[in-house]
Amino acid sequence: MNRNYKLRASIVLLGAFHVFILLAGFLAPYGYATQDRDMAFAPPTRVHFVDAHGSFHARPFVYGVKNNVSDSSYEEDPPNAYPLRLLVSGAPYKIAGLFSARLHLVGVSAPARLFLLGTDAYGRDQFSRFLYGGQLSLLAGMIAAALSVGIGGIVGSLAGFYGGWIDNALMRGSDLFFALPWLYLLFAVRSALPLHVPEWQVFLLLVSVIGLIGWSRPARLIRGIVLSARERNFVRAARGFGASDAYLLRRHILPQTYGVAFTQLALLIPQYILAEVTLSFLGLGIGEPVPSWGSLLATLQHYDVLSSYWWMFLPAVLLVPLFFAYHTAADALQERYESVSL
Amino acid sequence: MKYLGGRLLHAILLLLAISLLSFALLQLAPGDFFDSMRVNPRISQQTIDGLRAAHGIGQPFPIRYARWLASVARGHLGVSLAYNSAVAPLLRVRARNTLLLTSVSTLFAWLLAIPIGVFSATRRGRNIDRAVGVATSALLTIPDLLLFLGLLLLAVRTGWFPSGGMVSPGADNAGFWKMAGDVARHLILPAFGLAIVTLPVLVRHVRSAMIQVFESPFFRAARGHGISGPRLFFRYALRAASNPLISLLGFSIGTMLSASLLVEVVLSWPGLGPLLVEAILSRDVYVVVGAVMLSSVFLLTGNLVADLLLFASDPRIRVERAE
Numbered sequence: 001m002n003r004n005y006k007l008r009a010s011i012v013l014l015g016a017f018h019v020f021i022l023l024a025g026f027l028a029p030y031g032y033a034t035q036d037r038d039m040a041f042a043p044p045t046r047v048h049f050v051d052a053h054g055s056f057h058a059r060p061f062v063y064g065v066k067n068n069v070s071d072s073s074y075e076e077d078p079p080n081a082y083p084l085r086l087l088v089s090g091a092p093y094k095i096a097g098l099f100s101a102r103l104h105l106v107g108v109s110a111p112a113r114l115f116l117l118g119t120d121a122y123g124r125d126q127f128s129r130f131l132y133g134g135q136l137s138l139l140a141g142m143i144a145a146a147l148s149v150g151i152g153g154i155v156g157s158l159a160g161f162y163g164g165w166i167d168n169a170l171m172r173g174s175d176l177f178f179a180l181p182w183l184y185l186l187f188a189v190r191s192a193l194p195l196h197v198p199e200w201q202v203f204l205l206l207v208s209v210i211g212l213i214g215w216s217r218p219a220r221l222i223r224g225i226v227l228s229a230r231e232r233n234f235v236r237a238a239r240g241f242g243a244s245d246a247y248l249l250r251r252h253i254l255p256q257t258y259g260v261a262f263t264q265l266a267l268l269i270p271q272y273i274l275a276e277v278t279l280s281f282l283g284l285g286i287g288e289p290v291p292s293w294g295s296l297l298a299t300l301q302h303y304d305v306l307s308s309y310w311w312m313f314l315p316a317v318l319l320v321p322l323f324f325a326y327h328t329a330a331d332a333l334q335e336r337y338e339s340v341s342l
Numbered sequence: 343m344k345y346l347g348g349r350l351l352h353a354i355l356l357l358l359a360i361s362l363l364s365f366a367l368l369q370l371a372p373g374d375f376f377d378s379m380r381v382n383p384r385i386s387q388q389t390i391d392g393l394r395a396a397h398g399i400g401q402p403f404p405i406r407y408a409r410w411l412a413s414v415a416r417g418h419l420g421v422s423l424a425y426n427s428a429v430a431p432l433l434r435v436r437a438r439n440t441l442l443l444t445s446v447s448t449l450f451a452w453l454l455a456i457p458i459g460v461f462s463a464t465r466r467g468r469n470i471d472r473a474v475g476v477a478t479s480a481l482l483t484i485p486d487l488l489l490f491l492g493l494l495l496l497a498v499r500t501g502w503f504p505s506g507g508m509v510s511p512g513a514d515n516a517g518f519w520k521m522a523g524d525v526a527r528h529l530i531l532p533a534f535g536l537a538i539v540t541l542p543v544l545v546r547h548v549r550s551a552m553i554q555v556f557e558s559p560f561f562r563a564a565r566g567h568g569i570s571g572p573r574l575f576f577r578y579a580l581r582a583a584s585n586p587l588i589s590l591l592g593f594s595i596g597t598m599l600s601a602s603l604l605v606e607v608v609l610s611w612p613g614l615g616p617l618l619v620e621a622i623l624s625r626d627v628y629v630v631v632g633a634v635m636l637s638s639v640f641l642l643t644g645n646l647v648a649d650l651l652l653f654a655s656d657p658r659i660r661v662e663r664a665e
Contacts, residue, residue: 181596188630191368284622313491317488320485324480
């Protein structure tokens with residue numbers, strides 16, 4: 001496959017995914033905490049184009065849903081069809097925490113409900129929660145990855161550029177982080193932090209913990225590049241002309257590390273999203289009622305939920321294309337920068 | 343020998359540093375194990391204070407650390423507050439289970455990865471090679487958690503496999519072979535899940551190592567001399583490709599242990615993972631430190647073994663390291 005095409009396609013896919021998540025409020029039919037206690041564990045609403053008489057409708061519609069209390073199953077209630085409406089007014093929300101709005105992309109009139117991914121134990125729409133949860137999880141992944149690569153970049157370039165005892169000290173420090181299996185390290189650090197604190201604090205804690213423990217690999221890679229970059233002829237020439245260390249680093253050496261830095265970012269973001277998911281899944285991360293991808297999956301720890309409600313898996317399944325895009329981007333970046341630097 | 347000594351010393355220093363750091367971290371942690379007792383009206387404040395004092399909580403850091411080191415030297419590794427016993431016997435059982443799981447799945451993963459990688463390398467660029475490439479990318483992008491939950495679903499829905507634990511109730515006194523069979527039945531699912539998680543990276547590396555050998559002049563020369571079949575494969579190709587693969591074995595131990603933590607929790611395999619999560623949630627400090635240290639011991643030992651294997655298999659490294 002053409003590698004430019006690969007890179008471009010994955011970036012487009014990633015861009016689309018992130019815009020969707022950013023516009024969660026607009027795309028989600030309901031708020032993340034809106035409960036509908038009569039609709040606990042309702043399966044995904046089926047969207048129809050063809051009605052009971054076999055005639056086709058250009059405007060898709062849904063049926064109302066009857067809840068059989070006796071065996072807590074749901075069935076469609078055909079005579080009353082409710083068409084999907086575009087751009088309906090609904091629960092208020094904010095986009096990126098700044099712009100308030102009430103407009104939602106799609107919705108159906110009550111009493112019908114539009115649960116594209118079904119509902120959870122409190123009758124909350126899983127699709128809406130997936131979109132809102134993505135805001136936290138993606139942001140956590142990106143900030144943490146930026147933190148890791150940032151620290152790794154600083155440590156790696158200092159160690160590679162100055163060498164000597166600085167190099168020794170910094171690299172012995174990074175040895176410590178390599179001596180523990182990654183998840184154990186994450187848990188060890190997490191265990192030192194308070195368990196029950198407000199959500200935004202948990203979020204900050206998680207991001208910094210995840211980001212701070214992952215810097216050693218990018219640091220080693222960047223150190224290697226800086227070591228070889230330092231000895232290049234044009235760098236030596238610049239030094240001979242009297243360039244300062246800061247100038248050399250900024251102008252000649254750091255630009256050579258960008259390839260590795262970007263590749264590491266693309267590799268670390270999905271890994272860190274998974275780290276957040278794992279922690280929240282185990283109850284060590286962001287908890288109710290704020291959704292994150294991890295807390296969405298946490299209900300699957302109950303055997304009855306796991307075995308009876310297959311749609312509770314859908315949020316995890318939706319992560320596969322996202323991760324695929326990140327991995328493809330990382331692959332393409334790696335190929336691209338390897339061929340450039342050699 | 344001198345090399346081995348140096349490595350061992352380095353590992354021990356690392357372990358000491360890790361223990362010091364994890365201790366310092368836990369010292370910073372707010373709250374302690376006895377916090378949850380305070381809400382219980384039947385336990386008086388005096389009792390709690392007494393327990394705190396007995397376990398040395400609230401004493402300065404150097405004293406607690408020294409006490410812990412002494413306990414390590416006696417082989418106790420501190421006291422578990424939740425289990426009210428020494429940490430070492432708790433960890434021993436769990437560590438044995440984790441090692442059983444990880445070693446079986448490491449074996450399983452390599453037994454799958456080597457044939458697939460070699461096969462893919464010999465058919466480089468053909469459809470079958472591309473199919474392997476797509477399959478490994480796909481496996482790489484499936485989140486571990488989703489995979490493990492899927493396996494759990496399989497067990498719960500079909501009943502083909504036990505859905506958790508390590509032995510069936512009542513199987514412990516059924517005789518050795520019955521018991522081993524029962525454990526093996528419980529082992530299948532988590533071991534399979536772990537192997538699948540590590541498989542794609544292994545396959546990719548085996549493939550690229552083999553391709554590198556196939557393209558090297560010495561291999562072409564050997565082939566040109568009419569050497570073929572198993573001799574060509576085992577004596578020439580695999581031997582030369584083993585170097586990067588042994589390094590990979592060392593690297594993959596960390597991944598394996600991390601993935602094992604998750605699979606143990608999801609499929610309730612009684613290894614270190616569930617113990618660690620439980621200990622973190624109840625603030626059982628010494629169990630946390632013990633489990634973390636033990637995982638580090640496993641990782642460092644694994645790396646050391648991989649290094650020694652490399653030393654034994656590659657004469658170039660012997661010369662290089664001897665200097």
